Amino acid sequence: MKALAFEIIGSILIVRGSANDRVLKEYAEEKMNKHPYIKTVMLQTTKIQGQERTRELKLLLGNKNFETIHREHGNQYLLNPLDTFFSPRLSFERQRIASLVKENEIVLNFFAGVGPFSIAIAKKQKSSLIHSIEINEKSCNYMRKNIELNNCEDNVIVYCGDAFDIVPHKFLNSANRVLLPLPLESKRSLPLAIECLEGGIGTIHWQITDHLSSKSIDLNGVTKSIEEIFARENVSFEYIISEHRIIRWIAPHIAHIAIDIELGR
Numbered sequence: 001m002k003a004l005a006f007e008i009i010g011s012i013l014i015v016r017g018s019a020n021d022r023v024l025k026e027y028a029e030e031k032m033n034k035h036p037y038i039k040t041v042m043l044q045t046t047k048i049q050g051q052e053r054t055r056e057l058k059l060l061l062g063n064k065n066f067e068t069i070h071r072e073h074g075n076q077y078l079l080n081p082l083d084t085f086f087s088p089r090l091s092f093e094r095q096r097i098a099s100l101v102k103e104n105e106i107v108l109n110f111f112a113g114v115g116p117f118s119i120a121i122a123k124k125q126k127s128s129l130i131h132s133i134e135i136n137e138k139s140c141n142y143m144r145k146n147i148e149l150n151n152c153e154d155n156v157i158v159y160c161g162d163a164f165d166i167v168p169h170k171f172l173n174s175a176n177r178v179l180l181p182l183p184l185e186s187k188r189s190l191p192l193a194i195e196c197l198e199g200g201i202g203t204i205h206w207q208i209t210d211h212l213s214s215k216s217i218d219l220n221g222v223t224k225s226i227e228e229i230f231a232r233e234n235v236s237f238e239y240i241i242s243e244h245r246i247i248r249w250i251a252p253h254i255a256h257i258a259i260d261i262e263l264g265r
């Protein structure tokens with residue numbers, strides 16, 4: 001039997017892995033006894049999937065209220081993990097990006113979810129403005145509530161819809177920084193993100209997944225991917241990769257990677 005893994009979102013503990021019902025029940029009871037703030041234990045029955053990056057979950061034990069508030073670095077995120085994407089494992093990445101944002105920056109977040117990257121930036125850099133696009137209506141509604149919960153109504157603006165429709169109409173040549181927190185769309189979103197940088201100057205936080213044979217990122221491979229995307233789009237830009245890090249391991253040898261791309265600086 002493979003070891004069970006878990007993550008905690010607010011008061012909900014999500015178990016991953018396979019085991020028989022009795023083992024799962026005992027595991028859930030043990031976790032609830034150990035962590036009294038856990039009110040619900042659920043089993044993840046599918047991978048994170050589809051455009052909205054959600055997963056199916058089955059109740060194992062506890063409360064049937066699946067809405068919860070996750071607290072992270074003094075910020076609060078209300079969400080239902082059945083309907084929306086949220087990962088506590090991105091916490092460090094949110095703080096890392098937020099700490100890079102300078103005064104009065106205009107930030108564009110293509111794939112904002114329930115708002116954790118946008119809100120983390122707004123809370124750290126109070127003079128920033130973060131345009132936050134999200135296609136999942138339920139996530140948009142939670143993002144609106146989270147903006148209120150975290151008192152950043154003046155800094156975070158929600159656009160509910162498809163980034164690939166909204167961006168070309170509203171955000172070309174307008175931002176100092178672009179966030180692309182969706183590896184699934186990394187190839188399609190990068191050329192459009194470049195067009196959003198005001199005067200062609202700024203930073204793109206690109207997220208990709210890559211197969212790694214060792215613990216380090218293959219930067220030559222990353223550069224090759226960027227060049228291939230540019231060649232396909234028939235464009236060319238001067239850039240440097242100012243930072244790269246493994247955000248988390250998705251599977252053995254498959255990493256979720258952050259690449260910071262600086263243009264025109």
Ligand SMILES: C[S@@+](CC[C@H](N)C(=O)[O-])C[C@H]1O[C@@H](n2cnc3c(N)ncnc32)[C@H](O)[C@@H]1O
Nearest residue numbers: 051052085111112113134135136162163181182
């Ligand atoms: C991997 S999640 C990241 C969400 C958020 N940034 C976070 O870290 O919690 C990607 C999000 O992009 C949204 N999404 C997918 N395709 C989109 C599109 N074309 N336009 C806008 N949002 C999209 C999904 O619904 C999902 O909420």
